[in-house]
Amino acid sequence: MGQYFYAVNETKKEYISAWDIGGVAKLWEWCANKWAAIFPYLLRKSNERGGGDIEIPDPKYAGRWAGDKVYLVGDYDESDLFHKAEREFTNISKPLAEEFNDFVELKELQLHVKK
Numbered sequence: 252m253g254q255y256f257y258a259v260n261e262t263k264k265e266y267i268s269a270w271d272i273g274g275v276a277k278l279w280e281w282c283a284n285k286w287a288a289i290f291p292y293l294l295r296k297s298n299e300r301g302g303g304d305i306e307i308p309d310p311k312y313a314g315r316w317a318g319d320k321v322y323l324v325g326d327y328d329e330s331d332l333f334h335k336a337e338r339e340f341t342n343i344s345k346p347l348a349e350e351f352n353d354f355v356e357l358k359e360l361q362l363h364v365k366k
Contacts, residue, residue: 253277254325258289259336262319266336271344273363281323286362292351294321307354312347 255276258267267289269276274286281287293316297304305313326333348362355361 254327255333256281256323256325257333257336259322259324259332259340260316260319261322261332263316264340265316265343266340267344267347268342271342271365272348273365278323278325285360288355288360289347289351289362292354293317293347305354307350310350310354312343312350313354 256269256278257276260266269281269286272286272289274280274284292313295304295314296317297314307313322332324330324332324336345364348364352361352364
């Protein structure tokens with residue numbers, strides 16, 4: 252079976268499930284696949300004055316996690332943050348993936364949003 256991981260923002264009380272954006276959730280799987288591209292999108296810090304930045308109108312998630320307490324936390328971790336996130340935090344996986352796909356535009360790099 253193995254250990255599964257969520258991306259968790261403890262500051263904003265949000266999390267992302269790889270299963271909801273077309274992925275699988277073991278550490279190796281996060282590291283070696285396209286859904287990990289959400290991290291630069293969420294963590295970007297920019298004053299938007301240069302080319303190659305966000306050009307979609309009113310992005311909600313681009314840079315949203317910059318400066319926050321963010322973890323890729325396993326379900327076996329003694330902190331219980333994985334399970335706390337499931338119980339108490341907001342799962343932003345689907346709306347994040349939809350916005351990310353608008354930004355990326357290339358079909359082969361887009362995330363598959365679980366319906």
